[in-house]
Amino acid sequence: MKKFSIEPVFRHGFLMFVVVFxxxxxxxxxxxxxxxxxxxxSGSLAFTPTLVNYERLFDPSQSNxxxxxxxxxxxxxxxxxxxxxxxxxxAYSLSRFRWRPLWSGLLLGMIxxxxxxxxxxxxxxxxxxxxxxxxxxxxxxxxxxHIVLNLPTATWIxxxxxxxxxxxxxxxxxxxxxxxxxxxxxxxxxxxxxxxxAAGALAFIFSWRDFLFSLSLTSTPRGMxxxxxxxxxxxxxxxxxxxxxxxxFFAMIPALLMVAFAQRYIIKGLTLGALKG
Amino acid sequence: MNPSKLxxxxxxxxxxxxxxxxxxxTFQYWTVAPLVITLLLLVAYPSYQLIRMSVSEVDIVKGxxxxxxxxxxxxxxxxxxxxxxxxxxxTLVFVIAVVIxxxxxxxxxxxxxxxxxxxxxxxxxxxxxxxxxxxxxIGTMWRLMYDYNYGxxxxxxxxxxxxxxxxxxxxxxxxxxxILVDLWHWTSFMFLIILAGLESLPQEVNEAASVDxxxxxxxxxxxxxxxxxxxxxxxxxxxxxxxxxxxxxxxxLTGGGPGTATEVISLYIYDVFSGQFRLGYASFLxxxxxxxxxxxxxxxxxxxxxxxx
Numbered sequence: 001m002k003k004f005s006i007e008p009v010f011r012h013g014f015l016m017f018v019v020v021f022x023x024x025x026x027x028x029x030x031x032x033x034x035x036x037x038x039x040x041x042s043g044s045l046a047f048t049p050t051l052v053n054y055e056r057l058f059d060p061s062q063s064n065x066x067x068x069x070x071x072x073x074x075x076x077x078x079x080x081x082x083x084x085x086x087x088x089x090x091a092y093s094l095s096r097f098r099w100r101p102l103w104s105g106l107l108l109g110m111i112x113x114x115x116x117x118x119x120x121x122x123x124x125x126x127x128x129x130x131x132x133x134x135x136x137x138x139x140x141x142x143x144x145x146h147i148v149l150n151l152p153t154a155t156w157i158x159x160x161x162x163x164x165x166x167x168x169x170x171x172x173x174x175x176x177x178x179x180x181x182x183x184x185x186x187x188x189x190x191x192x193x194x195x196x197x198a199a200g201a202l203a204f205i206f207s208w209r210d211f212l213f214s215l216s217l218t219s220t221p222r223g224m225x226x227x228x229x230x231x232x233x234x235x236x237x238x239x240x241x242x243x244x245x246x247x248x249f250f251a252m253i254p255a256l257l258m259v260a261f262a263q264r265y266i267i268k269g270l271t272l273g274a275l276k277g
Numbered sequence: 278m279n280p281s282k283l284x285x286x287x288x289x290x291x292x293x294x295x296x297x298x299x300x301x302x303t304f305q306y307w308t309v310a311p312l313v314i315t316l317l318l319l320v321a322y323p324s325y326q327l328i329r330m331s332v333s334e335v336d337i338v339k340g341x342x343x344x345x346x347x348x349x350x351x352x353x354x355x356x357x358x359x360x361x362x363x364x365x366x367x368t369l370v371f372v373i374a375v376v377i378x379x380x381x382x383x384x385x386x387x388x389x390x391x392x393x394x395x396x397x398x399x400x401x402x403x404x405x406x407x408x409x410x411x412x413x414x415i416g417t418m419w420r421l422m423y424d425y426n427y428g429x430x431x432x433x434x435x436x437x438x439x440x441x442x443x444x445x446x447x448x449x450x451x452x453x454x455x456i457l458v459d460l461w462h463w464t465s466f467m468f469l470i471i472l473a474g475l476e477s478l479p480q481e482v483n484e485a486a487s488v489d490x491x492x493x494x495x496x497x498x499x500x501x502x503x504x505x506x507x508x509x510x511x512x513x514x515x516x517x518x519x520x521x522x523x524x525x526x527x528x529x530l531t532g533g534g535p536g537t538a539t540e541v542i543s544l545y546i547y548d549v550f551s552g553q554f555r556l557g558y559a560s561f562l563x564x565x566x567x568x569x570x571x572x573x574x575x576x577x578x579x580x581x582x583x584x585x586x
Contacts, residue, residue, distance in 0.1 A: 008393075011393065012393070015386065015389055015390065015400055018400075018404070019404075021461070022403050022404060022407060022465075023403060025415075025429075025461065026406070026410075026418065028418070028422060029417070029418045029421060032421055040427055043432045085311065086311045086312050086315055089308040089311055089312070090308065090312035094309065097305035099305075107309070107316065110316050110320055111316075116570055116571075116574055118521055118522040118524075118566060118567075118570070119522065120522075120543040120566070121327065121563040121564075121567050122323055122327075123547070123550050123559070124326070124327060124335075124550060124559055124563065125322075125323035125326035125327050125330065125560075126323060127556070128335070128556075129322075129326075131340075131342065144319065147319060148319050155312070179300070179301050180300070181300070209409070209410065209412060209413075211411070211524070211525045211528075212525070212547070216550070216551060226411070227412075227414075227525070228413075230413050231413050234417055234420065234529060241421060241427065244420070245417070247414075247417065248413075248418055248421075249414075251413065251414040252411065252414050255409035255410040256410075258409055259406055259409060263401075263402060263405060266409070267401070267405065270408065270469060271470055271473045
């Protein structure tokens with residue numbers, strides 16, 4: 001067999017350095033969020049953890065973070081549901097039926113187009129649309145922006161999953177007397193559950209983490225989401241490190257949960273979405 | 278439930294089954310309709326508005342949108358605007374730097390991970406985190422890291438008796454500091470794509486070459502890297518396009534400063550849009566950015582097609 005070699009030691013040493021580099025800012029933020037101001041200033045590693053920063057953040061009399069959390073949840077969940085409905089129906093239609101290349105190409109081309117453009121391009125038109133629909137500064141305006149943001153990846157993921165379901169299954173269901181709607185909801189959709197999970201998880205996360213749409217389509221806590229709250233907090237009180245850190249760490253929790261529980265789906269979804277583009 | 282099922286008169290049965298057949302026959306259109314409507318309302322119409330805005334002055338007076346056609350006025354403004362060339366230059370420096378560094382880093386990391394049997398899950402898991410956390414949280418974290426007095430970096434340097442610089446407030450260091458944060462955020466993206474590409478390569482070729490006496494560096498140079506070329510091209514193209522979108526972290530870390538040291542194009546467009554409230558001019562600049570990116574995409578697709586041929 002192979003001789004002992006020094007190479008794996010260097011290899012894993014380098015990779016562990018990458019791991020540490022990735023984790024240090026998160027760990028430092030978590031530590032800061034658990035410190036009193038005097039412990040932050042002293043920079044000592046020996047301190048008594050406190051939740052006071054989180055308490056202050058979520059105290060409605062001191063900050064609107066609770067309201068923003070609620071908005072963020074509504075926006076992310078709403079975006080996820082709407083995007084899943086639109087994308088799964090469209091992916092079904094485009095993968096199960098014969099379409100003229102012109103039409104399917106036009107649709108997929110437009111989806112690619114919005115995936116490529118910086119969100120800043122949409123700001124002006126979306127602002128005017130939100131104004132004229134009277135939804136400026138509401139969660140609806142933010143959801144509108146997030147639908148555009150999340151449609152491409154969700155559609156690509158679901159197209160890929162639909163492509164793997166054999167056509168015969170649907171035909172068998174229809175021979176048994178099901179109509180197309182029944183065969184879609186009772187046969188096809190249950191078969192692509194992992195795809196729906198991946199697309200849904202990504203839509204939720206990418207809505208939760210968006211900043212620009214919420215920043216430009218809202219102006220008060222009525223429709224604002226967490227990232228905008230953190231950003232204005234940071235710019236207003238650049239010295240209140242503890243609460244800054246608590247806000248940042250709190251905003252990362254959904255991502256950390258996803259990494260822990262839905263990792264495989266998310267990696268598949270991310271790389272798929274990327275390679276389709 | 279369905280009354281025609283309970284008391285089937287011939288006429289009703291015929292009608293509902295005909296309707297059912299009609300829906301079945303046209304089901305392909307019903308199911309794609311929501312997407313078509315969404316794209317028309319939220320992509321096609323906004324694109325038309327964007328073009329219209331870029332040749333107009335748009336203002337909101339008492340809740341009413343007021344349009345005034347101004348033709349190529351915004352083009353003249355842009356040509357004389359001193360911030361535009363600075364923002365373009367900063368954007369190019371940023372995009373080129375992050376794409377090159379992240380590609381090299383991600384290639385090295387994914388080659389090393391693909392040779393490993395241990396800890397692969399750990400590497401993958403940890404490197405997924407930066408892609409999912411909110412960029413604003415990333416900006417906040419690095420603000421804390423870079424803090425002159427109490428930041429991790431300067432405190433760590435102080436242990437070695439080094440007085441750390443002001444990082445994001447230093448005109449020379451601001452751009453490198455922002456680039457470092459982007460490396461933290463986006464190297465993972467390239468890593469996941471390249472690793473997926475490496476894992477889909479046929480193993481037999483490597484084994485055959487190794488049996489024929491090829492060294493590991495020869496296999497890498499003459500087999501792995503050429504086979505990986507299409508993946509690398511895609512990854513580089515995507516990363517380039519996404520790098521043009523950079524906004525959140527810079528907004529929070531430097532706001533484009535100090536001076537205009539980190540003012541990138543999307544940050545400037547936002548400032549014209551929101552800070553100066555010049556909707557028409559902002560739309561003109563946004564249209565320009567969209568054109569630059571479209572040219573990039575077409576260029577890369579050409580290169581990609583040639584690479585595959």
